[in-house]
Amino acid sequence: MSTIDWSVQADTFKPEVRSLINGQHFDADGELYKKTSPIDLRSLSDIAILNEKEVNIAVNAARKAYNSRCWAGLPLTKRKEILFKFSDLINQHVGTLALLDCLEMGKSIHNLMYDDIPTGAASIRWFAEALDKVYDHCAPARDGALGTITSEPLGVVGAIIPWNYPMIMLAWKIAPALAMGNSVVLKPAEQSTYSAIKVAELALEAGIPPGVFNVVTGDGRTGQALASHMDVDGIFFTGSTEVGKLIMQYAAQSNLKKVALECGGKSPFIVLNSSKQLEYAAQSMARHVYFNQGQICSAASRLIIQAECEAEFLALLKQQINQYQPANPLLTDTRVGAMVSHQQLDKVVNYVEMAVQSGAEVFAGGKAVEPVKNGAFYQPTILTGVRNDMPIAQEEIFGPVVSVIRVKDTAEAVQVANQTKYGLAAAVWTDDFNTAHQVASQLRAGTVHVNAYGEDDATVPFGGMKQSGLGKDKSIWSLQQYAEMKTTWFRYS
Incomplete structure (x- = not known):
């Protein structure tokens, strides 16, 4: 059990609030999202609401990183090693991350330190460990021909996550996306943004190349810009059914990007x-x-x-x-x-x-x-x-x-x-x-x-039916959401 006086820590703590794009903190222009803590209405550091132009900068950085193959082209063993280190660094900074989320969205320090954050770190490790356990396929051979079915990264993945489980939701999205070799642009909820920025810093420290994991701050307008972007290959969302429906519209109205939604429930x-x-x-x-x-x-x-x-x-x-x-x-x-x-x-x-x-x-x-x-x-x-x-x-x-x-x-x-x-x-x-x-x-x-x-x-997928969404988080099945399935047909004599 921690003996830290978190109230004292909270009174003096100053979080980093700038987006992280292409490995550097980004000074945005324009509107701020005003923040207070639900614990006691104390003032918190405001975050920038990134506009369409600024989201485009993040997407371009992600695309450049993906095209360079600096991440997707690494041997699986190296990618796995970096993700393991990433998971370890999150556990090493559990106190800082817990304080950030506690102040922003009000969850107890205890549950953040002993549930949310370790579970998020474990999820990243789980998907890293699964990397070399999931195989591609070969179609039944016939004379003179061979068919292979392979999974390739989508490319640039947009992820929009809610505030209720900041670290777990983050990990459920970015872990399989990164494991499959994608570059990611993450838009955390405006009510729980600080920890996502810190996690992106830890990703760089772990060895994930600049541009591979980017965090953009903002509100629904920022999310719309990401979901509507013509150069984002897939958008992955957790949140309300009402917003999930909008995400599908944005995807359809732009480039028909791949969509997965984990929406509301009344279980x-x-x-x-x-x-x-x-x-x-x-x-x-x-x-x-x-x-x-x-x-x-x-x-x-x-x-x-x-x-x-x-x-x-x-x-x-x-x-x-x-x-x-x-x-x-x-x-x-x-x-x-x-x-x-x-x-x-x-x-x-x-x-x-x-x-x-x-x-x-x-x-x-x-x-x-x-x-x-x-x-x-x-x-x-x-x-x-x-x-x-x-x-x-x-x-x-x-x-x-x-x-x-x-x-x-x-x-x-x-x-x-x-x-x-x-x-x-x-x-x-x-x-x-x-x-x-x-x-x-x-x-x-x-x-x-x-x-x-x-x-x-x-080990098992999580996701809904009906208006609770489509697609799944967790398990090896979710890896396929962050990939394109390709058939290659060989003729030989």
């Missing part, structure tokens, strides 16, 4: 009478909806439960709430920090108030709190009596709120679970193997958990 957590694991189910649900103030795309925010076990399960879930009460994220014993902004806090408050006005009841929580004066904090909340047609049950609010929907049987549970535009994740809890298999096969979600939630790892 069902089905608990059936046949489950005898209610205590563990309550622990799993609490962690994956209250952790990080509920700002999790796959948050288990819809509890779909049979009436006979509802009272027992809710009592167990309520007991878990004490572990997820928000507190000052700069204290090392805090597990849940602030919401990303007061605007996000207001959004959650409004959704809960609207649900109560429509007939839902507050079983636990339901209020904004101030463990730190002027901070953006919200209690872990349980709402009962929720109907599946209420906005609280259908829209992604990105807050620590569980909506409880009672159902009579398994068939209704599946029906309610699938009655949403989203399809990111889901869970079913039952001790009956046949029921588990049947329900899992019927749920329309990219990841279905059976008697578990959020326990998957880097």
